Amino acid sequence: MTGGRFDPGGVRGHNDGMSPPPLTVFYSPAYAVEGKIETVTKSKLIAGMIEAGKAGEVWLEAPKFATRKELELIHSPEHVRSTFEDKHGFLEVGAWSQPLLDSILASTGGMRDAVKEALKNGRSGSLSSGLHHARRDAGNGFCQFNGLALAALEALKNVKTVGILDLDAHAGGGTFDILGDHPQVHLADVTVNSFDSWEPTDPQRHFYVEVDHPKGYLGHVEDALHSLERVDFLIYNAGMDTYEKAGGMKGITKDMIRKREKLVVHWAKARKIPHIFALAGGYKWGGLTLEEIAELHLETVKAFAA
Numbered sequence: 001m002t003g004g005r006f007d008p009g010g011v012r013g014h015n016d017g018m019s020p021p022p023l024t025v026f027y028s029p030a031y032a033v034e035g036k037i038e039t040v041t042k043s044k045l046i047a048g049m050i051e052a053g054k055a056g057e058v059w060l061e062a063p064k065f066a067t068r069k070e071l072e073l074i075h076s077p078e079h080v081r082s083t084f085e086d087k088h089g090f091l092e093v094g095a096w097s098q099p100l101l102d103s104i105l106a107s108t109g110g111m112r113d114a115v116k117e118a119l120k121n122g123r124s125g126s127l128s129s130g131l132h133h134a135r136r137d138a139g140n141g142f143c144q145f146n147g148l149a150l151a152a153l154e155a156l157k158n159v160k161t162v163g164i165l166d167l168d169a170h171a172g173g174g175t176f177d178i179l180g181d182h183p184q185v186h187l188a189d190v191t192v193n194s195f196d197s198w199e200p201t202d203p204q205r206h207f208y209v210e211v212d213h214p215k216g217y218l219g220h221v222e223d224a225l226h227s228l229e230r231v232d233f234l235i236y237n238a239g240m241d242t243y244e245k246a247g248g249m250k251g252i253t254k255d256m257i258r259k260r261e262k263l264v265v266h267w268a269k270a271r272k273i274p275h276i277f278a279l280a281g282g283y284k285w286g287g288l289t290l291e292e293i294a295e296l297h298l299e300t301v302k303a304f305a306a
């Protein structure tokens with residue numbers, strides 16, 4: 001069968017129960033905001049490629065927006081309020097325009113809905129990006145709310161332990177700020193850049209490495225997966241900014257990125273644990289076009305759909 005399709009009503013297609021159901025990926029047009037940074041423009045292109053069947057049989061489904069109540073599970077009420085209101089309690093019009101707010105709420109909700117879908121059907125993902133730098137009290141590095149953290153808490157309603165594998169070029173200091181002390185959350189972070197780095201405080205639950213040579217990259221990814229051996233659910237922050245031409249490390253090729261995506265999916269499948277992805281960094285800094293960046297992210301979708 002070919003082709004994905006956008007299914008705003010959330011009605012899933014026929015499944016005969018014999019084969020695993022097709023991959024459902026969360027996306028709605030609200031995710032994309034024209035004229036802004038790649039984190040909020042690229043999802044539309046990726047969705048278009050999925051609809052054209054380029055990732056195999058994949059369903060696109062619109063998530064429910066995250067609520068302020070949900071955001072307050074992972075962020076301080078002050079941080080949440082300051083995003084929506086000015087100091088007089090009025091909705092602010094300015095830096096956070098309504099389309100940008102909608103984008104953040106839709107894509108954060110996509111992380112929650114991806115967890116629910118993976119608990120039912122084994123795997124899912126969301127075309128959400130801009131997540132892991134957001135800390136409890138503040139946004140940071142293009143990330144306002146930490147959808148990875150929200151996804152982890154959602155999964156913990158049903159499983160005992162959750163692993164967050166962060167393979168963005170930069171470190172997930174925001175995720176560590178919110179969940180570093182949580183006894184049921186394991187963090188594994190392989191970086192090629194020290195931005196937003198963090199220091200493990202619990203060797204049982206924390207894995208952190210900054211790669212110093214491209215030849216060692218995939219080995220470090222395997223070590224990171226090994227550190228998550230005991231988790232019941234995997235949240236994968238699939239960053240493309242590690243790729244040498246997307247602002248990453250010289251010597252990390254597209255072939256290595258493809259292998260990396262397969263490695264992560266095979267690992268989760270072999271352990272029969274539900275797994276979801278989010279799209280992390282992938283920028284035009286290295287000279288790529290937005291289409292080329294979208295094609296890179298499609299590698300993650302393809303690996304999950306296979």
Ligand SMILES: [Zn+2]
Pocket residue numbers: 168169170239241280281282
């Ligand atoms: Zn990054």
